Amino acid sequence: MKILNQAGRVFTNIFKPIRGNAAFFVFMYVLGIVCTYAVVPDKRGYHAWPLAPYELFFDVSILCVVLWLLPYKISLWAKRVIYFLFYLLVVVDVYCFVKFDTTITPTMLLLVGETDSREATEFLESYLTPDVVFSRLGWVLLVMIVHIIWAQVWRNRKKCLAWIKTKWNFDLQNAVRWYLAEPWLGLIMLVLFVVSAANCIADKAAFLRLMSYDNIGQVEHELTKKEKAQLYLPGYRLMFSIYANELTAKQVNKLVDNIDKAKVDSCSFRSRNIVLIIGESYNRHHAGLYGYDKNTTPRQARRAQKGELIPFSDVVAPWNLTSFVFKYLFSLYTVGDKGEWCDYPLFPELFRKAGYHVTFLTNQFLPQAKEAVYDFSGGFFLNNPLLSSAMFDTRNTRLYRYDAGLLADYDRLRNQNRDNNLIIFHLKGQHVDYRTRFPLDRRHFNPEDYDRPDLKEKELRVLADYDNAILYNDSIVDQIIKRFEDEDAIVVYVPDHGEECYEGDVHFYGRMHSTEITARLAREEFDIPFWIWCSHKYMVGHPSLFNDIVKSKNRRYMTDALPHLLLYLAGIQTPYYRSDLNVIGDEYNENRPRILKNTTDYDKLDVKD
Secondary structure (H helix, E strand, C coil): CHHHHHHHHHHHHHHHHHHHCHHHHHHHHHHHHHHHHHCCCCCCCCCCCCCHHHHHHHHHHHHHHHHHHCCHHHHHHHHHHHHHHHHHHHHHHHHHHHHHCCCCCHHHHHHHHCCCHHHHHHHHHHHCCHHHHHCCHHHHHHHHHHHHHHHHHHHCHHHHHHHHHHHHCCCHHHHCCHHHHHHHHHHHHHHHHHHHHHHHHHHHHHHHHHCCCCCHHHHHHHCCCCCCCCCCCHHHHHHHHHHHHHHHHHHHHHHHHHHCCCCCCEECCCCCEEEEEEECCCCHHHCHHHCCCCCCCHHHHHHHHHCCEEEECCEECCCCCHHHHHHHHHECCCCCCCCCHHHCCEHHHHHHHHCCEEEEEECCCCCCCCCCHHHHHHHHHHHCHHHHHHHCCEECCCCCCCCHHHHHHHHHHHHHCCCCEEEEEECCCCCCCHHHCCCHHHCCCCHHHCCCCCCCHHHHHHHHHHHHHHHHHHHHHHHHHHCCCCCCEEEEEEECCCCEECCCCCCCEECCCCCCCCHHHHHHHCECCEEEEECHHHHHHCHHHHHHHHHCCCCCEEHHHHHHHHHHHHCEECCCCCHHHCCCCCCCCCCCCCEECCCEEHHHCCCCC
């Protein structure tokens, strides 16, 4: 009996932090659960994080212990501050989800920082409408109302108890002997806390790891891991957004400092019109141009047969993440150089300083509140006002469901072109979800077109839609080329990286970011198409250069060196240009190691074509 009494006292003491903060525990837990489920998209395949109830129990319990350890008055004010901040964050988070289909993100925080008081007032007048009360935000408001009512009842509990005793002749205060239940409640809370801790410890470790990196690229790579942190509450999302913006600000500051350091000695304007098309998620082995058994690139193939389009046979991407590749494509930094990518100028800056008119038309990287961290990481330096004005003369201002929208943008903006132009098209290409990358009336391939008995019907549909997206992409790049057929122009096509799509016995599509790079993975995710097209005027006017392109088509190449090819095509002389990185130049170093993800030498993997 003595042991039981001692155990009872221990469990009673364990329950004290919860008993002393009972209302806080209940309402913060309920609010957290409501917020977690209120921001789950009402779409097939989306669901709340299943371990959220456990981690929330752990988080609120820890807060109750901290509050219980504080002096009473400090604890009281601390609870009021937490109430205010948590309710405010949840209201903002759920409201943004209801109105804009996004929770708190780094880009949203960036946009808020760039909003003045007039714009904020206009925003509230436009979007703060009564209908939001009857949306999912109403769930949060209901919790808030019940909490306020409870607070009033508790503040006047003596009157309420007296009224109950008078009205119903029932002494509620003495009817229930709560102290007898406290040891059992303490035991239950201890068990639940241990179970919750066991379920959430891995996520806590992942969150600490996420918040410990030195640059946004490392953060993005962390978020590709299977065991990534689940930012299941708006407080975590806000902390991460602030942290992500701080990291990008460091790199932006370096890039801004480099604007004045970007030096151009001279420019011969070797090519009057240079067009760079940046594709997305393009596996070279799904291109008919490279021998794929489905005719996914009929227009490119016809141009290649005419001799005007030169496909390069051995080109790889340095990363299989868009944001990493974009930084390497735009910076004069190449793998193995000293420092970071942001320590070097961006090639469009050099083009503008040399006298080129630079146009950038993107169907991905415009600042949007719902932007995922991957797009934020890839596009933050493109959308910074100072850097954007240093790199580009002309930009588009909206995104489109299909890449054909960029054609209309170019037609509308082409009157801004000058004598010498660099025009960059950034396509959505074959970015997942593949079935949304082309209009339904452009669907050509179907599951029955594939002799793959190892694949299920759903997998065959994904495979067919990936090929349909490539076929649609073929029509888009062909339309871009057509706009320059009568010009003195050269077009360079390069996608960011490759893509898995049920090759061999792998039942997977997308990219395996956290997997060791094998020969099979390198073939699917790093092998990319790369070609150069020249107009008739260009071939006639630059016969030697065109011949150099043809001679170089079988050279080994990695696309982190692309800016040096572009500088050569423009005839820009700058201290940053390196002839050993120009793939069509006589001094090109074909033996430069092609290191994938800074870890693996592609040419030592024995990749099968």
